Amino acid sequence: AQRVTQPEKLLSVFKGAPVELKCNYSYSGSPELFWYVQYSRQRLQLLLRHISRESIKGFTADLNKGETSFHLKKPFAQEEDSAMYYCARAGGATNKLIFGTGTLLAVQP
Amino acid sequence: DVKVTQSSRYLVKRTGEKVFLECVQDMDHENMFWYRQDPGLGLRLIYFSYDVKMKEKGDIPEGYSVSREKKERFSLILESASTNQTSMYLCASSLQTSGYSYEQYFGPGTRLTVT
Numbered sequence: 001a002q003r004v005t006q007p008e009k010l011l012s013v014f015k016g017a018p019v020e021l022k023c024n025y026s027y028s029g030s031p032e033l034f035w036y037v038q039y040s041r042q043r044l045q046l047l048l049r050h051i052s053r054e055s056i057k058g059f060t061a062d063l064n065k066g067e068t069s070f071h072l073k074k075p076f077a078q079e080e081d082s083a084m085y086y087c088a089r090a091g092g093a094t095n096k097l098i099f100g101t102g103t104l105l106a107v108q109p
Numbered sequence: 110d111v112k113v114t115q116s117s118r119y120l121v122k123r124t125g126e127k128v129f130l131e132c133v134q135d136m137d138h139e140n141m142f143w144y145r146q147d148p149g150l151g152l153r154l155i156y157f158s159y160d161v162k163m164k165e166k167g168d169i170p171e172g173y174s175v176s177r178e179k180k181e182r183f184s185l186i187l188e189s190a191s192t193n194q195t196s197m198y199l200c201a202s203s204l205q206t207s208g209y210s211y212e213q214y215f216g217p218g219t220r221l222t223v224t
Contacts, residue, residue: 009149043113044152044199044215086151095140095159095203096167097213101151 002026004087006100013077014108021072021103023061023087032090033070034097035061039083047072047085057081077107112136113216115200121222128187130219132200139205141183142213143167143175146197158183159205190223197221 003026013019025031035047048056050063050070061072070087087100116131132141142157144167154167156175164175172194176184183202187194200216 006151043217044201046212049212095205095211096142096154096157098154099144099152101149 002028002089002091002098004089004098004100006085006087006103008103009101010104010106012106012108015079016076019072019074019077019081019105019107021085021087021105023070023072023100025068025070025087025089027068031063033061033063034088034090035059035070035072036086036088036099037083038086044086077105079107079109081105082107113200113202113214115198115216115219117219118217119220119222121224122187122190123224124191126187126190126223128190128221128223130185130187130198130200130221132183132185132202132216133181134183134200134202134214135181136202136214137180138202138214139180140203140213141177142201142203143173143183143185144199144201145169146199146218152199155185187221190221192223195221195223 005024033050037047038044059074084102084104086102088097091098113134122128140159143155144152146152153169155173158164158177174186198219201213203213204211
């Protein structure tokens with residue numbers, strides 16, 4: 001079965017510190033991978049996708065096929081980055097997404 | 110802007126009641142999805158639909174059914190609510206495509222409590 005693993009339920013860092021949210025996926029050809037974010041009292045929304053190779057709000061994520069990882073990184077955390085982050089992969093031909101269990105990022109002042 | 114709306118933000122129902130959760134999207138998306146969101150378990154797909162009157166089971170369909178009579182509306186039905194169905198329910202929609210997966214747009218969620 002296709003799986004997405006986020007090993008950390010909670011990641012707490014201080015403002016200005018680097019952030020790395022871990023995501024590993026089960027190997028299956030060429031996956032499409034995404035990061036979604038949910039800020040407090042807001043709806044879940046797409047943060048970035050690996051195919052776009054973009055940086056959004058200072059976050060980047062690189063697909064590492066050798067390690068089957070898609071970690072989300074930001075060099076300097078801000079308090080407004082505090083949110084729940086979900087890693088997801090496309091579920092094959094059906095346009096489904098398979099989500100990880102999420103990591104709550106708490107950025108302390 | 111894509112808008113996905115859900116009929117209620119909060120809902121309290123009694124065990125055994127039949128519960129309807131409604132979702133409407135205004136962007137002519139073919140795909141619609143129902144998830145439940147639970148702490149520590151992430152988002153789990155209940156059902157999805159890729160066209161009017163078409164539906165497929167997700168990972169946790171037991172105790173739920175769905176209806177899609179119109180393209181813009183996707184309903185989740187709890188036939189006989191139970192306390193273990195207390196959860197946050199999220200609806201989402203996306204374009205249909207082959208090959209490349211498009212972004213899913215989410216509704217605000219319905220927090221259902223079954224007592």
